[in-house]
Amino acid sequence: MFTESTFVFIALGAIFAYSFYAVLVAGQLSLGQAGFASIAGFTAASLAPSPDDVGDLPALLIAIVIGMAVGALTAVVLGLPTMRLRGVFLAIATLAFAEAIRILIINMDWTGGAQGMSVPKVVEPWMAWVILAVVAYWFWRQANSRYGRALEAIREDELAARAMGIDVGGHRLSAFVTAGTLAGLYGVLWAYFVRLLAPEDFGFSKAIDGLVTAVVGGSTAFFGPLLGSVFLEMVPEVQRAIGIEAGWIRPFLAGLLMLLVILFLPGGIASLLPRRSRKLVAATAAADAGGLSQRAHPATGETVVKLVGLGKDYGGVHANKDINLHVTGGEVIGLIGPNGAGKTTLVNMISGLARSTSGTAEVLGLQPGKAAVHKIAAAGVSRTFQHSKLFARLSALENVMVGGHLVSKPTFLRRLLWLPSARHDERQLMVHAAACLERVGLTDKAGTKASALSYGDQRRLEIARALASDPSLLILDEPAAGMNHVEADALSDLISSLAQDGLTILLIEHNVGMVMKTCSRIVVLNFGQVIATGTPDEIANNPAVVEAYLGSSESEDAS
């Protein structure tokens, strides 16, 4: 039932859909791919030698190289100013770019204007499928690499990814350039197959077609775009077989399917197929002898955090005011205070997620606010969040592997070449992650999706993920929330054992009993200011603390 051109269109449709998949895996919605494809197609068709002079395949290969280079370069130029945009704003900006390119091409002489350009037909079905196989292979090898996991982490929670030491801007730009390169490849293949390169072929509907193919097939599994393309290209064939020739049915069905997939099947058709779960290596966690943890922690007495007159205003609200704090190596500092006292704001400034409005901060030799969040993380700061910021659709083990981003080596390029060292490094990271899971008692949940864990387990998983980067300063924001007394006691023991390993710990906690038991020093905040600092005994007997604290939320705080 399939004609030769159906085979080619399936392959081309899948390649184009991969250019959407490339950014969707990182949670970006770009609609500029038709623009990349057209600019690459027209440039390659004008510059590449004629097949009559050099032969079909050499001519095509030269055109492909030109097209991919043009696509990549255009993506860099467009990506640099737009990568800060999120969600619908990036979609609108990239769509505007594609439209501008289309108008430009229509009005240029060298492109043949609205008539377009005729191009020799050299693409054979086997060529299209070989190229598709290479593209699919690329994404297959990307999926379980350190780079691939980082992109997924960005998609799931950008802020948490930053805090795990991932350079979000760099990763987003590289994904965008991959999209541009693939769209360029598609533009050239399209031109050298359909013979006529017309600006109208690269309008809004083309962008939607690519997006629908990627989303319907599934944007979280590497074979999704291929499935989507097979499915959508089959529609006209099935129509022809049953004698319904109406041309509107395919685009109508594509739109309808997109709607249904978004509503009822967010993982696309690919999610209907059974997925091989990763082989867990929890049993070998004990093999993490030293593992990836090699950081020399600051010695006792050495400065870890130094805050001088630090303040943060939100409009008229002084979330923090004139905070002075000196934390040294190996200390376990409790940060307590009533709701809204400014505890989270303070640790956000220390980890670089919030900028101070006054004063200075030095953390492990860097100045948060001036240094990027991922650089602060690389210096040895790791944290959990008050409201869980796990990578919801990744397994517990994968969450912790992302946490190990900073201490593991890049594996993607070596995975492409199938080098054994990449396999070794991935395994070492997995063993390290399994050891972190074991430390918080989550070994048996390694394969469970983060979103399916109980609240208490999610808190524990955040700690395991934070530990995976081998931090010198660990910030725990209400880690015992949702835990019972037994679990909170176990957590307290864990914190003490981490301190014995040389970690410095900042603990925000409403469970005052646990703070008293665990911390060597306690800092009390109220209305954004430090009202007391001292040992647990000193704090328990400080009248200002008793008044501020017990006066406000006795029942909760005494828990």
Ligand SMILES: Nc1ncnc2c1ncn2[C@@H]1O[C@H](COP(=O)(O)OP(=O)(O)OP(=O)(O)O)[C@@H](O)[C@H]1O
């Ligand atoms: N992004 C923001 N925009 C405006 N105001 C904010 C913002 N973040 C915090 N605040 C305000 O700053 C103050 C301190 O908030 P913060 O969350 O740091 O307190 P907290 O001690 O961590 O409280 P809780 O124990 O309830 O988490 C509060 O008045 C809060 O409303």
